[in-house]
Amino acid sequence: MKDAIKSAQRASVSRTTQTKEMTEEEEELEEQLMEVEALKSIFMDDMREVEEDGNRIQTAPKDAICWEIVLSPLGDGEDASEMLATHSEDLLEARLGVVFAHSKRYPNEIPYLKCRSVAKIHDEECERVTKRLLALAEKELVGAPMIYDLVEHAREWLRTRTNIVEVEEETEEDVKKRLEFEAEERLKAMRETGTPVTRENFERWAKAFDAERAMAKATTKSDGGSEGNIANSSSTMATTATKHHAQQGAVSMSGRRFFEERYEALRKSGKEDEDEDEDEDAEEENQGGEEEFKPDSEDEDEEIGVREEEDE
Numbered sequence: 001m002k003d004a005i006k007s008a009q010r011a012s013v014s015r016t017t018q019t020k021e022m023t024e025e026e027e028e029l030e031e032q033l034m035e036v037e038a039l040k041s042i043f044m045d046d047m048r049e050v051e052e053d054g055n056r057i058q059t060a061p062k063d064a065i066c067w068e069i070v071l072s073p074l075g076d077g078e079d080a081s082e083m084l085a086t087h088s089e090d091l092l093e094a095r096l097g098v099v100f101a102h103s104k105r106y107p108n109e110i111p112y113l114k115c116r117s118v119a120k121i122h123d124e125e126c127e128r129v130t131k132r133l134l135a136l137a138e139k140e141l142v143g144a145p146m147i148y149d150l151v152e153h154a155r156e157w158l159r160t161r162t163n164i165v166e167v168e169e170e171t172e173e174d175v176k177k178r179l180e181f182e183a184e185e186r187l188k189a190m191r192e193t194g195t196p197v198t199r200e201n202f203e204r205w206a207k208a209f210d211a212e213r214a215m216a217k218a219t220t221k222s223d224g225g226s227e228g229n230i231a232n233s234s235s236t237m238a239t240t241a242t243k244h245h246a247q248q249g250a251v252s253m254s255g256r257r258f259f260e261e262r263y264e265a266l267r268k269s270g271k272e273d274e275d276e277d278e279d280e281d282a283e284e285e286n287q288g289g290e291e292e293f294k295p296d297s298e299d300e301d302e303e304i305g306v307r308e309e310e311d312e
Contacts, residue, residue: 025104032102035145036067042148046070050099057101060112064101070118071096071155073162091162095119096126098133098154100147107145110137115154129157 040047050056050066057066072095074080080092095118100111113133115126133150141149 028105028108031145032106035102035107035147039067039069039147043069043151055097055099055116057099057112057114060101064103064112066099066101066112068097068099069151071098071151071158073155073158075159087162090120093119094121094158094162096121096129096154096158098151100150108143110134110142111147113137113150125161129154132157 047067047069050068055066055068060066073092074083080089083092097116097118098113099116100113103109103111113130115129115133117123117126133153136153137146137150
């Protein structure tokens with residue numbers, strides 16, 4: 001009796017296992033059929049069933065259906081005639097065929113796959129791409145439908161071979177961020193380096209600065225001679241300072257630093273001239289005071305002499 005029960009239990013477990021295996025096989029088959037329909041809707045005329053024995057995958061079972069997707073290095077909207085100036089015609093006309101067949105347990109195991117030359121691709125290149133795709137499938141893609149990913153990797157290899165650079169379309173937000181970043185980088189560079197002092201820049205700045213200073217002096221002073229002396233001495237000092245910095249290798253001094261030093265030199269020069277003018281005015285006042293004081297003393301002496309005579 002016990003043996004009969006154990007035998008019935010083993011039979012039940014066996015039937016349950018077979019039912020589970022059939023369910024997994026049905027799910028895998030359904031995924032394969034759905035993937036083929038999706039690929040047809042994506043690649044359309046570029047996907048076809050392989051009927052020639054020479055183009056089939058030799059390792060695939062004879063009852064397995066082989067499909068081929070033909071790839072071009074050109075993307076949607078790209079015209080070969082517009083790219084002939086920068087790309088080889090043979091590279092643009094190259095075509096790669098990705099041939100695949102679903103294995104029994106796909107996608108839980110890798111598919112049968114090979115790459116072949118449809119036009120102007122060497123067999124050695126096709127073999128290398130085939131190995132690369134199979135390695136990628138086994139390492140990263142097992143467990144989910146993977147044919148589309150493998151085809152896209154093959155297309156990327158073909159475009160790289162043709163030296164076609166992918167250009168990603170920017171959204172409005174991406175453009176805004178890029179412009180803000182570029183503006184910040186320009187400001188950062190300007191803060192670090194400033195405007196380099198060249199001979200042309202210096203002459204232009206010096207003329208403009210001297211003209212502004214002359215106009216300012218003309219509105220505050222009527223004597224233009226002192227202004228000319230100040231301007232000449234200031235220009236001489238600024239030129240001397242610039243030559244001194246150039247000899248020390250400070251040719252790349254920023255414009256702001258240059259004008260600060262030049263303004264300081266001009267300020268000191270103007271202060272010295274003002275001090276000299278004040279000294280001259282003070283000396284003239286002293287001389288005038290002495291001359292005015294002498295007549296007063298002489299008159300006083302005469303008055304004292306007259307009084308002494310009257311007393312006598």
